[in-house]
Structures are given as structure tokens and as C-alpha cells.
Amino acid sequence: MKGMNFLLLASSCLLVTAFAACTSVDEPVSEPFVPIGFSPAMNDANTRYASDDLPATMGVFAYLTEGGGFNASASTPNFMYNQLVTRNGTAWSYTPVKYWPTNTNDKVSFFAYAPHNASGLTPCANTQKGYPYLTYTVAQAEKDQTDLLATAPFADKNAGDVNFTLRHALTKVTLKVKSGDKYAKEITSLSINTATSGELHFKDGGFEWKNVTGNYGYPPATTTDLKFAATDREREIATFFLLPTATVTATYSIVYTVKTTTGTDVLTRTFSALPLSSAPLWTAGAHIVYTINLSERTATVTAGVTDWERDTGNSYDVCTYYPDDLKVGDYFYDDGSWSDGGLRMYVTGTNQRQWETPFPAPVLINPVTGVSRNVIGIVFHTTASDTDKANGWTHGYVMGLKYYTGNKADGSWARNAGYNTAIPDGGGESDFDGYTHCQQLMADAEWTANNTNFPAFNNTCVTHNANVPAPATTSGWYLPSAGQLVSIFNNIGGGVSNNGLTNIGSHMGKATGSTVGLSNWCIYYSSNESGDRAWAIMFYGGGALIQRLLYAKVPYDSRCQTGGHIPVLAF
Template sequence: MRKRMKELPFAGMLRRVAVFAAAGALLVSCTKEYDGFPSAGNELRFSVSQQGEADAERAMTRATPVTENKFHDAFGVFGYSHLGEENWTDVAPKFMFNIEASTEDGTNYTTKDTYFVPGKGQNVTFLAYAPYGAEGLTLPERGTIGAPNYEYEVPQDVAQQSDLCFAVPATLKGGTEDGTVNLAFHHALTAVSFVGSKGMAYAKFSRIALKGLYGKAVYQSDGTGTVQWTDYSEPNSTYSLSLDPNVTISANGKEDKPITTEAQTFMLLPQDLANAELEVTFKDQQFEWHTLTASLSDREAWQPGEHVTYTIKIVEDRLIIESVDVTAWNKHKEVDEEGEPAYLPERLKIGDYFYSDGTYSDGGLRWIKEDGEYVIASPKPTPVASKTVVGIVYATFRDHPDRFGKAERDTLLRQYGREPRGLVVAVKNASSVKWYNDDESPESGLPKTNRPSLCYKDISGLANSRHIEDTHGFSDYPAFKEATEHQYGALTKDAKTTGWYLPAAGQLWDVFQNLGNIKSLADESLQTSEQFVGNDAISISVEEKARLNSWLSGIEDADIFNPENDDKAIWTSSESNAGYAISWDLENKNSTKILYFHQKGLSAQYVRPVLAF
């Protein structure tokens, strides 16, 4: 049974109390009649609560990101009065227009006037933004009908860059006895911070700047709570922060050190980084000043509600971005009562569609519950019609960094100067061929993975494939050749991937475990088993196999994994011994042989390529 859900952060629960400790607000009114409808006589109140906190602190400065424990000093409220059968988007906010609700003690928010709940037949829908009077925010004109659009220009001064938040529309029915309105705020911007790597040379930083950014856009309040920025300016804005005092990073320190403080967090528009650069000014150990830049063009786009932290280092005369940490700081993010995390539609995650041009789109995963249950959006998102789906994301570097092979990581770093983002399995089989051309195969030189523990650890099909190509060539190894030359929805030159290759045993393990949510494969006792392959009982239910193949629904020409009554397995690039290669067969009626092995040159099995990007 589904657990009752609540929204975090700033997602207040409806309560029948007069004062709210979390961030409860008393909002008021001088009249007891609205547009000819009498008041119900009950005072109107707004709740802005925060996860499990009895007392909410205020953000220390405008630039400090608000969290579950902190919120802005004040927010502005818009109220749309409308008849029960009317839509609030068809009227103007005459009930309230930019009414300030503020707090002195960080607990109770109040307004200058008092407002009352309207009588039966007259509803009011409320929207809000925070902080009140945010620097750079232009409000819609009074009397504008429908959901408001806000123009926003990011202030040049980082100290004036607000953690801009907007509330999801909330409707109060007239005549209700409880005048409490729950306002659920979400973050509209991206927070950006910087850390100095412990492995860098000595540097004393005096300035850090972000260049080539979009600095102005329009926020569209569509009534659903979805963050929508449109009408961006040209990407020619620069945001510079002088560090006073300067921040010193010692050579080869014991731990990373923050360069920007919490109050120095950049609050910027969500955006693509095609033109973006990072620039730093620092003094080296010889007391000489330098200014270095690093491109952000290959980095993942900033999303609303994310806190992106770049760990940087100076190596000789180069500025290097060592790592990027993205935390779900997050916009209007849903969690259940146990605090299990949700996945945003725009955030890369397992199940997303991967296209031939190297882009991806939402596949529908919303959160994974504590018991392992997957919750999928309904209806499930469909692929972008103008693009060709070539694969499904089965692992992300953010969530599964230890499941990326060294060859995959090194290739993307060398070719594109960035860390991996995800792993993808093809939506179609490349072919059905033998692993090796002849019945008697020679020693290949690949590591032997004849135990489940070794299969699970073998996660670099790219390294296996390169070994075969460099040592033997592909002419006698058709499975490797077909995977590498897979042409369905041919990848474009801008895709920035490793290219397709024959997956290792551990990579197909992750495909089935992650996309199928197959419980037995997640069992640590199997992942560490030292029995010979084929001796461990692996139970895969009909429901788990259906869940695995459900990610392929709606994709034209997609091949499901191991169709019913199909006797072919799926090859991996991992060897069991000189004559046999590891294979997976989800349709095998003998449950102990789902992870098994086949003679390399005896029979044809499926080739299902994977890639890293």
C-alpha cells in the first residue's frame, strides 16, 4: 500500500492550529466581504513548514541557500478569488496582490492587515514568491489575468543573489472552518559553490568568476509548480566574487577545502553551459599572480533546485575541474514519510531515454522506495518524437560511481575532458552470432570470471573489447565486432560517448538489477559468491522480467530481453575459461543457469551492446 506523501522542503502540512512553529504565518483582513460574498468569519492563515523542524531559522544572508532549517524573512502573496466553477487562471489577483508576510522571530509570519476566509461559493487560489522584494525580480503588472510571469535578472553582486523560491498554487474553498493554507515552495535557481582539491599545488585565491552565462530570463508560473524559465538573454553575463580574505589552499593538503562560504554561494539561472567558463585569480608559492580559465561547456546543464559544487585544482599552468558534486537541494521534491529521495524529471537517472545525438530525456522514474519498489510517473513519459532512441540509461555516475570501469572513465576524460555521466544499454540487439568463429578457441588473455563474485566485479567491457582488438583483431571474434559496429540509430559525432561495445558480465548484471529491480541480483551473498557460475540459484520472477522490458515500451523497433520461449542467451565479453564465455539468459527455465556460460564457437547468442557517455 502506498505511503502517505509529503512535499519537501517547505511543503507545509495542513494543520488545525492558530500559530505554526515551523514557519507558520498569520495572514489577515480588514473586511468580511469579498466581491459580494460574505466571509466565513475565520481568519486566514498560511503554513510554510519545513521537514520535521519545530523552529525554523532564517537564512543568514540573501545569498545563503534556504534549507529545511532556514527560510526567508518575508515572502510576497498573490490571491485570486473566483467562483467555485471558475478557474483561477481566468481572473486577476484582486484578493491579494504582492502582500508581504514577514517575520521578526523566524517563527510567525504576519501581514499588516487581517484577511478572512470567504463564504461558501467563493474560492481563493494563492501563489507566492520569496524573498519579498527580491533584487532583480520584476513582478507582473497589477490586474494581469492568469498565472503571473516574472522577469528576473541575476544581480551582479553575489551577496544580492537571492535563493529565489516560488510556491505551488494552493486553493482554499470558501466557507471552510479551517483557514489554513499550505504553501509549498520550491527553489527556482541553481546554487553553485567551489572547493579546492587536497591534491593541488599551493594557491592563494583572490577571485573566482563565472563567464559566458545567461543572466536574464522569464519565470513562467504555469499553475502546476513546474519550474519553467523562458526568454533567456544572450549568454554574455559574468559574475565575479572577490574573496576577502583570500583563500589559501596548501600544497597536498589532507582534505579538500571550501573556496566559497555558504554566504558566498552563487545563485544563478538554470541553464545550458555551452558558452560558460570558470576563471580564477590566485597567487602561487613564488608570490606571482595568475589568472586561469577552464571551460564548462562539456559539463552537465544546471537544473533548478540543485546545488552544484565544483572541486578544482591547479596543476602546473592549468585549471582543472577535478569533480562535480550535484546534490538534490531541491525544488518541490517529493519524499515519503521515511525520507526516501525522489528523482526530478530533468535529472539524469536510470530508465531515461538516450538518443543518437548524445542527449537524453525523462524515462519516468520518480523515486525508489525503501523496500526497493520503483514508482514510475503516470502516464510514463514518451520519447522525443523528432529524435531516435538508441538506448536506455541503466546506471548514472552520480548514483553508481563504483560501477564504471576504468577504461570507460579514462576514455571520456581523455577525449572530452570530463567524468562519465551514465551507462547505456542498446534498445536493439546488434545481431545473433558466435563469440568466436571456430569450435576450438585459443587462449584470449582475458581474465577468467568463473565465479559470480568475479562476474560482478568485471565492469569494463570496453577494456575487454580493446584487449581482443589489440591482441587478436575482431575478424575471428564476431560478437565483439558486431557490438562495436552496431549501427541502429547511428551515433552522431556530437554524441560524446565511448561508442558501443560488448558488455562485461558485471555490466549486464547492472542492466538487469537496476532496470529490472531484480531482488536476487542485489543480494550481497550472490555478488560475493565464490561458487562456480551456474551453482547459485538465482530467482527471477515474471514481474521482474516484465519490469525490465517495460523500459522499452513505446520505443519503435526495440528488442525485448529474452523473449518467451527464445532459447538464445546474451553474450558478455567476460570469459569463464579458454573455451567458454559468460552469458545471461533470463528465459532459462533452470533458475540456476540464468547467469551461465556457453561454448564460444558452438552456437550463436544475442549481442546487446552498451556504451558510456
């Protein structure tokens, strides 16, 4: 993989100020200027971009806005325009060096791409107002194609590191071929036909492709590894880096000959512009694998997705979703209805999901009844436990849009770690019976005597139900089981990690229209207990993550003494 070229796009707002002053040699400088530095990184470890495998250069655009933030209709790249930034090992440098403004009201926003002046890439004019865009044309030769990266804008900064988080901006498409039937085959022509040019537009919260046009049949680089025995295992033929499209409009064309055991041609099969599967979608960052199965009569194609850097040919079951399907991420309303939250593809057995960008907005008028409705949660699981099904809640589970925290006792599972209500351990992550556990606790004499002695249950089962009434067709709000808690992080967050907290916050923010997020200094409790401990997930800032552990019912860890309670319901 190291033989490929790289194209890195990082959108971030770099605060750059040029300060000039005429001073005497002896005049002291009261406030030293702080240089702006770059430290790009990838959003996951499963990528070709190791610390020693980043692009050698990148081009940077910087917008200095005095007295305020970035203006999407008026700001221009007045501070840096296509600035060359070079890498030496893990360090990035450029000249002349720019400095952060000393006036805290002045802001800087940055957008970057790499490698600098890459073939096929044209930046917008230096007079472009608002968010920049880049015009990109895919190289026709497979070996010359570039892996393009982009980030969400890093805007309105006045100090600190410019540490881009990079994501793949193109769709990686791998073609594999295998052979079946009685005779050997030889491919004489093969291409994947798709768009050639497009514009990558940065926008609030991310980026998108616009004006994707053209068509070209991209052939594999190899011309020698195209002969197959009568029955031959799948073999990777080509890997392309192509433009994402809203729908899969790509086709493939293939010509191959069928040969006898002596090598004599029996017949030639020609298939032109055959459509590829409409799923999975060609989204930015997806790695789509198409396997072409050759027989004497025809060629068939199966589609799948894999990790960006995995070349082993592992296959996955891919679930694709239409907007009307019930799925993880959907908005749940106070009338018991739901609407599309943007999930389009899920690779079973992994945390790999593809979401519409940006997320669809909530629909606040029920299209069936014509009555207004309010978002009260997000669907995080679409199967229910046998116990919940017996209660009539067959669809799955919803997380609330507010979570409750408290220090020490106020954020605890129980104020006294010695309380033991005999709620089962339940096998930890396999337990989805949170409602049953909460009902068991609320039947306990200790709860009846003083329910505030159980803050996690009181916040979710009492306070949240009072603040956000649940539809009568649901279970009402309660403290999730261990399995439900982990499912929230895996299905909405994309994993039990600090990045998962950010992802969950993005969904909650879209649902509420305001900035919402989960604390990364918190022990999130489930309703499962084991003696004087409870199943919980603990985060402590940017440090290591302790996950899925039994934790004391009263927060005690010196790194994290805050308890968190996320209300859920079954529907």
C-alpha cells in the same frame, strides 16, 4: 550560512474572499468566516530552512475566481497583489485578513515570494492574466545573493491550510580550489561568468525559467583567503546562487601567480572564459561543486553535486544522461521499445536525481518502425539479476501503470498465512529474482488447486498479464521481489516515503495522461516470504512509515489493513 539573505517563492492558490454585509447588531451570523492562514515548509530536512530560519516576510498574490477554478488565460490577482505577510517565530500574519469563500463554487489560487519586495525582484503587473511571473536579477556581490524558493501552484481551494511545499528555484554553485606541484600560488582574480537576469514563470505542476539573459563575471567575496601552499587541500572559496540554464553555458576566468619559497613571483597564469563541464546541468535546486586544481602549468576543473546544505566538500560520482540513453523513468511500450522519461542526472549512492521539468511526453509512434504503440510501464531499474540475464532479459525492470489493492484476504499475499511455498527470504532488498519466485509459487500444489488463494500473485501474474499483454521479448508481468519493490520507491519515488508515493504517481500520471497514484494506506507486498510472513513496505497515511519489514501475509495491522500489488516485468 545564516548570514545569507533569503528569497522565498511559494506558488499556491489562496482562496480569499471579501465579504461585506450590512446587518443590524443583533442579526445572527449563520456561518462564520474562516480566515486564510499560511504555513510554508521545505520539501526535505537537509536545508538551511529550519523552523526558526525562514524568511521574515513574503509577498502574496491571490486569485479569486467566482463559480469556477483558475483560468490560465483570464484570471488576474484580484484578491491580493503583493500582499505583505510577516513571520513571528513559526506564525505568519498579514492585514487586512482575508477569508475563505462561503460559496463552495468559488475558488482561490495563490502564488507567493519572499522576502517581500526583495532586491532584484520585480513582480509582474497587477493586470497580468493567467499564471504570474517574477523578473529576477542576481546580485553581483556574492554576499548579497539570495536563495530563491518556489512551489507548484496551490490552486482552486475553498478551505483548509495554505501549506506551501517549497523548493529551491536557483542553482547553488560552490567554487573550491586546491593546489599541486612544486610552488605556492596566489589567486589575484577569479570569477564565474554566467547569466544575470531571468523570469520565473509559474505553470501547472511547477515553475520554469524563461528569457534568461545577460552575462557577468561573479567574483568571490573573499580577497584574503586566496593564497595556497605548493600542495594544499581543497578550500571553499565562494558559494553563489545563480540562474538555472537549459544547458551549461557558464565559464570561469582565473589569474594566479606562481611563487618561490621566498614569495618571489615566478610567473603569472591567466585563463579567460574557460568552459565549465556540460554536466551536471544547472537545474533548479541543484548544488554544483566545481573544484579548481592549480598547477604551475594550468588549472583544471572537476565538477560534482552535493546536498544543498552540505559544505564538507564530499565528492560524488555523477551519472548524466542523454534523452536516447536507457535509464530509470523511461516509458516502456507494448512493442518492447522505450523512450525518454526525463532523467538527466543521478548522484550514485544517493536518491538524488534531476529530472527535466516537465517530464517529456510519451512518444506514441515508434520512430524506427512508424507504427503506433502504447505505454504499458515505466523503467525503474537498469541492471538485471544473473538469473534474469540467463533468461535473456538483460536491460532491467519495468513497473506497470496499474496496481491492485484489496482489503483483508482480497489484498493479501496469501489468504492463509500458514501457506509456505519455500520461496527464499533472499536477503530482502538485495533480491531481484521476483520472476523466479513467482514461477516457484505457481508450481506449488496449492496454486494449482486454487490460484485465487494467492491474491498478490494472481493479480500480477494472471490478471495483469490478461489485461495488459506484455511483449514476447519480456518475462511477462509478475509480483516483484523485495529488492525490486524497494527499487521502485527509491528510483522512481526518490525514497521510501509518502513523498515517494506522490513522485511515483506523477510519473504514472504523465505516462497514462490521467491522475494515478499509490495509496498511502497500504501494505505493498513483494514475492519474498519467510514462514508466515512476507517482505513488504507499509504506509499508513500521514503517520510514521514502517519500511522494509517482514509483514504477515494476511494484512492485520490496525493502522493499515489494505494489501497492494504492483506488477513488474524483466526486459
